[in-house]
Amino acid sequence: MSIxxxxxxxxxxxxxxxxxxxxxxxxxxxxFALAASFFTDVRVVGVVGDxxxxxxxxxxxxxxxxxAGIERAEGKSFHWTGSYVKDLNSxxxxxxxxxxxxxxxxxIPSSYLDSEFLxxxxxxxxxxxxxxxxxxxxxMVAGDTMNYWIGAHRDDLLKVLRELDILLINDAEVxxxxxxxxxxxxxxxxxxxGPKTLVVxxxxxxxxxxxxxxxxxxxxxxxxFRTPTMPLGEVVDPTGAGDSFAGGFYGYIASQPTVTPxxxxxxxxxxxxxxxxxxxxxxxxxxxxxxxxxxxxxxxxLKEISHL
Amino acid sequence: MSIxxxxxxxxxxxxxxxxxxxxxxxxxxxxFALAASFFTDVRVVGVVGDxxxxxxxxxxxxxxxxxAGIERAEGKSFHWTGSYVKDLNSxxxxxxxxxxxxxxxxxIPSSYLDSEFLxxxxxxxxxxxxxxxxxxxxxMVAGDTMNYWIGAHRDDLLKVLRELDILLINDAEVxxxxxxxxxxxxxxxxxxxGPKTLVVxxxxxxxxxxxxxxxxxxxxxxxxFRTPTMPLGEVVDPTGAGDSFAGGFYGYIASQPTVTPxxxxxxxxxxxxxxxxxxxxxxxxxxxxxxxxxxxxxxxxLKEISHL
Numbered sequence: 369m370s371i372x373x374x375x376x377x378x379x380x381x382x383x384x385x386x387x388x389x390x391x392x393x394x395x396x397x398x399x400f401a402l403a404a405s406f407f408t409d410v411r412v413v414g415v416v417g418d419x420x421x422x423x424x425x426x427x428x429x430x431x432x433x434x435x436a437g438i439e440r441a442e443g444k445s446f447h448w449t450g451s452y453v454k455d456l457n458s459x460x461x462x463x464x465x466x467x468x469x470x471x472x473x474x475x476i477p478s479s480y481l482d483s484e485f486l487x488x489x490x491x492x493x494x495x496x497x498x499x500x501x502x503x504x505x506x507x508m509v510a511g512d513t514m515n516y517w518i519g520a521h522r523d524d525l526l527k528v529l530r531e532l533d534i535l536l537i538n539d540a541e542v543x544x545x546x547x548x549x550x551x552x553x554x555x556x557x558x559x560x561x562g563p564k565t566l567v568v569x570x571x572x573x574x575x576x577x578x579x580x581x582x583x584x585x586x587x588x589x590x591x592x593f594r595t596p597t598m599p600l601g602e603v604v605d606p607t608g609a610g611d612s613f614a615g616g617f618y619g620y621i622a623s624q625p626t627v628t629p630x631x632x633x634x635x636x637x638x639x640x641x642x643x644x645x646x647x648x649x650x651x652x653x654x655x656x657x658x659x660x661x662x663x664x665x666x667x668x669x670l671k672e673i674s675h676l
Numbered sequence: 677m678s679i680x681x682x683x684x685x686x687x688x689x690x691x692x693x694x695x696x697x698x699x700x701x702x703x704x705x706x707x708f709a710l711a712a713s714f715f716t717d718v719r720v721v722g723v724v725g726d727x728x729x730x731x732x733x734x735x736x737x738x739x740x741x742x743x744a745g746i747e748r749a750e751g752k753s754f755h756w757t758g759s760y761v762k763d764l765n766s767x768x769x770x771x772x773x774x775x776x777x778x779x780x781x782x783x784i785p786s787s788y789l790d791s792e793f794l795x796x797x798x799x800x801x802x803x804x805x806x807x808x809x810x811x812x813x814x815x816m817v818a819g820d821t822m823n824y825w826i827g828a829h830r831d832d833l834l835k836v837l838r839e840l841d842i843l844l845i846n847d848a849e850v851x852x853x854x855x856x857x858x859x860x861x862x863x864x865x866x867x868x869x870g871p872k873t874l875v876v877x878x879x880x881x882x883x884x885x886x887x888x889x890x891x892x893x894x895x896x897x898x899x900x901f902r903t904p905t906m907p908l909g910e911v912v913d914p915t916g917a918g919d920s921f922a923g924g925f926y927g928y929i930a931s932q933p934t935v936t937p938x939x940x941x942x943x944x945x946x947x948x949x950x951x952x953x954x955x956x957x958x959x960x961x962x963x964x965x966x967x968x969x970x971x972x973x974x975x976x977x978l979k980e981i982s983h984l
Contacts, residue, residue, distance in 0.1 A: 385857070456857065549693070549764065551880070552907045572859070573881035576907065594904040594982050599860045599884065633984050674902050675983050676941050 369507070369622050370409040370482070373397050374474050374499045375489025375611075377414040377438055378446035381463075382650060383453055386604040392651030393424050395446065396489035396512070399608035402655040403615025403642040404487075405431040406663055408622040410615075411480045413437035413499070417444040417468045427652060436477045441468035456603055457571050474499050485622040488532075489611065490514050493524040500531050508627070510534035510618055512610070518544045526561060535563035536614050542568055551576070552592075567617070567636070569610055572597060577636055579629075588629045595636040596674045598644035598666060605650045609643045612655060616642025641666040677815070677930045678717040678790070681708050682782050682807045683797025683919075685722040685746055686754035689771075690958060691761055694912040700959030701732050703754065704797035704820070707916035710963040711923025711950040712795075713739040714971055716930040718923075719788045721745035721807065725752040725776045735960060744785045749776035764911050765879050782807050793930040796840075797919065798822050801832040808839050816935070818842035818926055820918070826852045834869060843871035844922050850876055859884070860900070875925070875944070877918055880905060885944055887937075896937045903944040904982045906952035906974060913958045917951045920963060924950025949974040 375397030382389045401410045411434040416424075418440070428435050446469035449462040474495055486503050488496040488511035500509060511532050517525045518541060529535065535558065543549060546557035555566050555578035564582040569575045577593045617639030624631045641663055648654040683705030689698045709718045719742040724732075726748070736743050754777035757770040782803055794811050796804040796819035808817060819840050825833050826849060837843065843866065851857060854865035863874050863886035872890040877883045885901045925947030932939045949971055956962040 550908075550910065552909045570881055573878055574902075574904075578907075589980070591977070591981050592907045594882075594907075596882075596902040596904075596982075599886075599900050599902075600858075601860050602858060630984070637984065669899070671984060672897070673899050674904075676938070676945065676979060 369484040370411060371404055371485040371487055371618060371622050372411045372413065372437075372476070372480050372483035372503065372506075373400050373404070373487040373489055374413040374495070375400065375487075375491055376446050376469060377412065377416050377420070378448055378469070379419070380607055380651060381447065381449040382605055382607060383451040384605050384650075385453060385456065386602065387650075389605075389650040391447070392653075393427055394448065394607060394651055396608070396611045398428065398652060399611035399646060399655070400487060400489055400615040400618075401428055401433045402431055402652055403612040403646065404619030404622070405433050405615075406642075406658070406660060407616070407619030407638070410434065410619070411437055411483060413474050413476055413480070415439045415441050415468050415472045417441060420445050427656060431656075434480075437475070437480055439475060441471070443468045445469070450607065452606060456606060459607070476502050484508070485510075485618065487511065487614065487618055488528065489614075490517075493517050493521055493528045496528045497524070497531070500528070508533045508621070510536065510614070512536050512614060513541065515541060515544055529558075530562035532563040534565045534567060536567040536569065536610070536617070538569045538571065538610065542566075552578075555592075565632075567639075569613060572603075574640065575613065575636060577632065584627070584629060593633050593636060595640045596670060597640055598670060599673070600644060600648065603647045606647050607651070609646050612646035613639040613643035616640075637667055637670050638663070640670060677792040678719060679712055679793040679795055679926060679930050680719045680721065680745075680784070680788050680791035680811065680814075681705050681712070681795040681797055682721040682803070683708065683795075683799055684754050684777060685720065685724050685728070686756055686777070687727070688915055688959060689755065689757040690913055690915060691759040692913050692958075693761060693764065694910065695958075697913075697958040699755070700961075701735055702756065702915060702959050704916070704919045706736065706960060707919035707954060707963070708795060708797055708923040708926075709736055709741045710739055710960055711920040711954065712927030712930070713741050713923075714950075714966070714968060715924070715927030715946070718742065718927070719745055719791055721782050721784055721788070723747045723749050723776050723780045725749060728753050735964060739964075742788075745783070745788055747783060749779070751776045753777070758915065760914060764914055767915070784810050792816070793818075793926065795819065795922065795926055796836065797922075798825075801825050801829055801836045804836045805832070805839070808836070816841045816929070818844065818922070820844050820922060821849065823849060823852055837866075838870035840871040842873045842875060842926075844875040844877065844918070844925070846877045846879065846918065850874075860886075863900075873940075875947075877921060880911075882948065883921065883944060885940065892935070892937060901941050901944060903948045904978060905948055906978060907981070908952060908956065911955045914955050915959070917954050920954035921947040921951035924948075945975055945978050946971070948978060
């Protein structure tokens with residue numbers, strides 16, 4: 369089944385302990401779409417400027433990603449400059465040039481309206497709500513957000529949260545949103561705001577899914593589920609790791625006939641696998657050359673390193 | 677089979693978000709011994725002062741722990757005062773009164789000399805080496821250390837590391853010891869210093885075992901192994917979590933006829949289980965009232981929340 373993802377398609381200028389790269393293709397929707405493309409059809413809604421060339425579009429279309437919803441606006445694409453030199457686990461933003469993204473007004477092509485799955489990547493919650501309202505018949509809605517929206521646009525964000533089946537955020541965002549230092553209580557507090565299920569990303573330490581009574585139709589377990597990460601000898605560029613996790617996770621979910629607890633757990637593993645590829649090279653380089661057999665191999669590897 | 681543990685038996689004065697406690701029984705050897713006592717015979721070598729009363733000794737002896745090696749010295753027992761009010765994941769030391777521990781010279785009772793397993797808890801590496809030298813015939817030696825010894829007594833510590841089958845330390849200690857920010861490369865660097873196997877504790881996020889070609893006799897997998905933690909609604913007091921992990925881990929290992937990769941993985945799970953109990957109440961309160969059926973239950977719980 370098809371996933372519609374709305375979010376940023378951008379250029380990133382990056383500095384990490386492994387080196388520097390100028391203006392590589394990035395953005396949450398890009399990483400998400402590439403990761404999800406290994407599992408299901410993906411359609412992107414976003415906006416780019418005249419610096420978005422055919423070669424950039426080909427990165428997506430060569431993986432079968434539908435780019436009909438990427439609007440071309442006059443000006444330059446969103447450009448983020450960040451550094452991980454001090455700490456690989458935490459990006460230092462050096463510059464955020466919103467450019468054409470500042471006036472982004474998502475437009476959904478009619479060919480996208482039959483998408484069964486919707487992913488609201490990290491953008492203004494007002495826009496997330498608008499997109500969600502235009503897709504009333506989707507089977508499932510998942511989304512992401514960040515500290516900026518939690519802090520300065522909390523009311524708008526709370527409206528989006530009520531619409532979500534699954535929210536994917538990190539530990540710090542759970543603490544900020546819930547005001548609760550304890551992870552389990554924080555998760556319960558966030559699910560009480562709306563999301564039926566919460567996936568919390570712990571960076572290099574993996575992720576945990578928390579379930580509510582609304583997570584599954586059946587009388588399924590409500591125990592959390594924890595997923596490890598691949599031990600990697602070199603993390604080249606962490607940018608897009610969370611979006612790639614979300615893409616692998618949601619892509620697998622969308623590829624399955626029903627979302628059972630078993631499917632959900634496997635989706636968490638596929639998320640972790642796609643995140644592990646994303647960080648092994650700058651930008652989308654590693655995701656571009658990933659093969660399905662590599663994905664299956666890492667899935668088995670993750671099982672081996674975590675199962676008795 | 678029997679474990680001999682050498683380390684601190686102490687009193688802790690603690691402040692955490694859950695409250696305060698004055699002079700509760702603590703110390704690395706105490707937490708380790710209690711946790712390990714559920715799996716095998718444990719013998720303690722340590723030193724206490726005249727404030728160590730029969731009621732304190734009974735905490736250990738009531739679990740079958742052999743306290744013949746706990747020396748009584750004139751003066752007061754080691755007393756640590758710490759706070760977790762600012763951050764549950766990191767202890768702030770308010771006072772360290774070594775008292776009788778300052779002149780600790782481990783003496784091994786002859787009745788302990790047939791112990792098959794040795795655990796060198798976090799004490800001066802010079803003393804760790806001396807104890808190890810007095811126990812030449814043990815089947816296995818495991819140990820712990822901390823940032824202080826890594827920084828100020830590195831050469832002494834490096835001598836101990838060469839004697840270890842298993843080293844159990846945390847992420848920050850791996851980075852400090854190896855000078856390597858990457859976890860996998862740091863682990864390889866630490867194992868090159870001596871320990872055949874390295875268990876790295878990630879606090880609330882679980883732990884990872886790294887293996888070398890010397891970890892097992894057989895041609896076993898050398899893939900790392902990752903263990904989750906129990907999601908807990910309240911962490912009352914993290915003191916002794918790492919020692920309790922080590923006790924559960926090593927206690928299970930010592931209870932098995934041979935140390936296979938399968939035994940090692942289960943031992944990691946039992947370590948995580950014992951750590952989860954330790955933090956649920958102040959000092960040793962929760963470990964004291966833990967039952968074997970609770971341990972089995974949490975072991976199954978950990979499997980459920982991490983296995984596909």
